[in-house]
Amino acid sequence: MILLGNAILFWCSAWTLNVLLARSRFHSNKIVRILVPALFGLSLLVLWEGAVTSLGISPVILPAPSDVMTRFAAETGTLWEDFVQTVLKGALSGYVIGATAAFTIAILIDRSSFLTRGLLPVGNFVAALPIVGIAPILVSWFGFDWHSKAAVVVVMVFFPILVNTVQGLKEASAMQQDLMRTYAAGYWQTLRKLRLPAAMPFIFNGLKIATTLALIGAIVAEYFGSPTRGMGFRISTGVGSLSIDLVWAEIAVAALTGSVAYGIVALVERSTTFWHPSQRNDK
Amino acid sequence: MRSLLPVLTVLIALLAVWFAAVAPMNIRQSLDQAERAGNVVMPEGARVRSETSRFLLMFQNPNEILRGFNLDRPRLPTPVQVGQELWKTTGAMVLKGRAFSKRSLIFHGWITLQSTLFGFALGTSIGILGAVAIVYSRTAAMSLMPWAIISQTIPIVALAPMIIVLTGQLGIEERAVPKAVISAYLCFFPVLVGMVKGLSSPAREDLDLLRTYSASGIATFFKLRLPSSLPYLFTSLKVGIAAALVGTIVGELPTGAISGLGARILIGDQFGTPLAIWSALFAAAILAGALVTLLGLFQRYALRRIRGAA
Numbered sequence: 001m002i003l004l005g006n007a008i009l010f011w012c013s014a015w016t017l018n019v020l021l022a023r024s025r026f027h028s029n030k031i032v033r034i035l036v037p038a039l040f041g042l043s044l045l046v047l048w049e050g051a052v053t054s055l056g057i058s059p060v061i062l063p064a065p066s067d068v069m070t071r072f073a074a075e076t077g078t079l080w081e082d083f084v085q086t087v088l089k090g091a092l093s094g095y096v097i098g099a100t101a102a103f104t105i106a107i108l109i110d111r112s113s114f115l116t117r118g119l120l121p122v123g124n125f126v127a128a129l130p131i132v133g134i135a136p137i138l139v140s141w142f143g144f145d146w147h148s149k150a151a152v153v154v155v156m157v158f159f160p161i162l163v164n165t166v167q168g169l170k171e172a173s174a175m176q177q178d179l180m181r182t183y184a185a186g187y188w189q190t191l192r193k194l195r196l197p198a199a200m201p202f203i204f205n206g207l208k209i210a211t212t213l214a215l216i217g218a219i220v221a222e223y224f225g226s227p228t229r230g231m232g233f234r235i236s237t238g239v240g241s242l243s244i245d246l247v248w249a250e251i252a253v254a255a256l257t258g259s260v261a262y263g264i265v266a267l268v269e270r271s272t273t274f275w276h277p278s279q280r281n282d283k
Numbered sequence: 284m285r286s287l288l289p290v291l292t293v294l295i296a297l298l299a300v301w302f303a304a305v306a307p308m309n310i311r312q313s314l315d316q317a318e319r320a321g322n323v324v325m326p327e328g329a330r331v332r333s334e335t336s337r338f339l340l341m342f343q344n345p346n347e348i349l350r351g352f353n354l355d356r357p358r359l360p361t362p363v364q365v366g367q368e369l370w371k372t373t374g375a376m377v378l379k380g381r382a383f384s385k386r387s388l389i390f391h392g393w394i395t396l397q398s399t400l401f402g403f404a405l406g407t408s409i410g411i412l413g414a415v416a417i418v419y420s421r422t423a424a425m426s427l428m429p430w431a432i433i434s435q436t437i438p439i440v441a442l443a444p445m446i447i448v449l450t451g452q453l454g455i456e457e458r459a460v461p462k463a464v465i466s467a468y469l470c471f472f473p474v475l476v477g478m479v480k481g482l483s484s485p486a487r488e489d490l491d492l493l494r495t496y497s498a499s500g501i502a503t504f505f506k507l508r509l510p511s512s513l514p515y516l517f518t519s520l521k522v523g524i525a526a527a528l529v530g531t532i533v534g535e536l537p538t539g540a541i542s543g544l545g546a547r548i549l550i551g552d553q554f555g556t557p558l559a560i561w562s563a564l565f566a567a568a569i570l571a572g573a574l575v576t577l578l579g580l581f582q583r584y585a586l587r588r589i590r591g592a593a
Contacts, residue, residue: 015422015426018422018425018426019422021422021425022420022421022422022424022425023421023422027421027425032425033425036422036425036426037425037426037427037428037429037430039426040426040427040430041430058452060452061448061449061452061453062449114289114292115289115293116289117285117286117289117290118286118288118289118290118291118292118293119289119293120286121286121290122290122293122294122297125572128522128525128571128575129525129529129567129568129571130528130529130532130533130567130568130571132440132529132532132533132536133532133536133544133545133548133560133563133564133567134564135536136548136549136551136552136560137557137560137561139552140358140552140557141358211436212435212436212438215438216438216439216440216533219438219440219441220440220533220536223440223536224552231441232440232441235441235444236444239444239445239448244445244448247444247445248445250441251437251441251442251445254437254438254441255433255436255437255438255441258436258437258438259433259436259437261436262436
């Protein structure tokens with residue numbers, strides 16, 4: 001009970017410190033901007049730990065974060081094997097194939113305004129559908145190994161990237177295109193020097209949405225059959241055999257992978273579209 | 284309306300590609316069936332055929348191609364078959380007066396719709412409350428906003444089985460609760476982002492004007508901030524309801540649910556009935572389309588009422 005009291009006390013003091021930091025004149029300081037959410041997250045973890053240990057919650061229901069961390073450290077080999085199977089083989093290869101295909105097709109259909117007008121509403125609609133449901137079909141087509149997972153990922157990332165790229169290619173204004181014409185620029189030159197750069201914020205938006213979708217696709221597809229490794233496999237068997245701390249360790253890996261992948265795309269975006277207003281504002 | 288013709292063209296092209304793909308996808312299966320029925324098939328034996336290219340098989344056995352369009356358990360069903368299956372499990376059941384029998388997709392769609400709406404309501408409330416907190420408190424903005432973004436980069440499906448274990452252990456037997464939690468998790472974020480933008484959209488002068496009226500904080504919220512956020516709210520609600528439906532189906536897929544469209548997909552997979560999977564998929568798509576369209580109509584009506592009153 002004392003532990004829980006301490007944890008609640010810690011949470012309150014962390015929040016008070018955050019209030020002070022947010023009201024202080026350093027609130028737009030870069031370190032403070034990272035410190036405040038980090039402190040908030042840490043205080044939540046402490047609260048979780050305190051609640052689980054002092055209320056005696058069974059580790060079968062909810063393990064304490066410290067248990068999860070010990071399990072994480074003990075099982076790095078398994079976790080790495082699952083990571084390679086699900087993320088590097090399934091999600092990453094599917095992501096690259098899907099993104100390349102969507103990008104190529106977007107550039108091809110962009111030459112016909114008829115096709116663009118037809119494909120945008122259809123693509124927007126499909127992008128909102130629960131495409132994950134296609135996973136069992138693709139697993140039965142491509143077998144249990146990572147190829148079927150990559151196929152699910154391809155289908156899931158294709159439409160968001162396609163729609164965003166097509167939308168982005170419409171972004172360059174008529175005035176700017178006329179300017180390129182006065183420079184006697186050809187189609188490909190205009191595309192490379194004006195329209196693709198103008199489309200970049202949209203393309204990156206699609207790529208960011210797709211990073212999360214790729215992980216979801218790869219993990220869900222493993223629930224429908226996989227070799228005896230992979231994050232989705234480990235999670236579904238872990239729930240069955242009540243090794244819940246291992247499941248949470250896998251969840252931690254998935255969360256970390258998702259955030260890092262998103263972060264990488266955001267970093268690349270910042271270095272390619274540094275000129276865009278949305279990137280300049282937060283400097 | 285201008286884009287009606289292009290959209291139709293694209294849809295027809297997609298259907299044509301689908302039809303064309305049926306023949307090569309199903310050729311092996313139809314040849315196996317033909318061989319069992321006693322017809323002469325070019326390379327004999329399923330083993331040999333599985334190493335021959337699909338197109339070569341089609342070329343060698345042109346008479347058996349049509350059989351692939353009418354299989355019971357096809358690898359790839361034709362659009363017509365999917366349509367018939369959809370009708371058989373919805374319209375035909377209604378005509379027989381058994382719209383809510385366990386074999387009808389209307390029943391399963393209803394289960395999914397319930398969880399979706401429940402999760403949508405939950406997610407929307409969390410999103411709006413979070414947005415109010417973020418707009419009014421800088422501390423909340425600084426500590427909550429980054430975590431809201433991070434929460435969306437976490438693949439929810441990894442968490443889905445855990446949410447089900449947790450709610451089960453807490454003594455909540457209701458199947459709808461974990462599904463609703465998952466769909467709320469996916470749906471709160473677009474609402475949060477849209478409402479933060481919407482609630483902070485009033486211009487400085489408008490806020491100052493209300494201050495000269497010595498309006499209280501609550502009055503400012505209800506008379507200025509909330510009305511001006513409505514266009515943003517509706518746009519994010521449309522994204523949110525689609526996300527909520529995805530969440531419900533994801534919640535039904537890996538969890539051994541027995542009713543709901545996701546469960547139909549799961550059961551179709553376990554019993555090897557592709558037609559059930561495909562018809563459930565299309566039912567989900569139709570449901571998503573209907574929900575988004577309905578919200579769009581409501582948006583148009585509500586915004587017109589507000590502008591009319593102003």
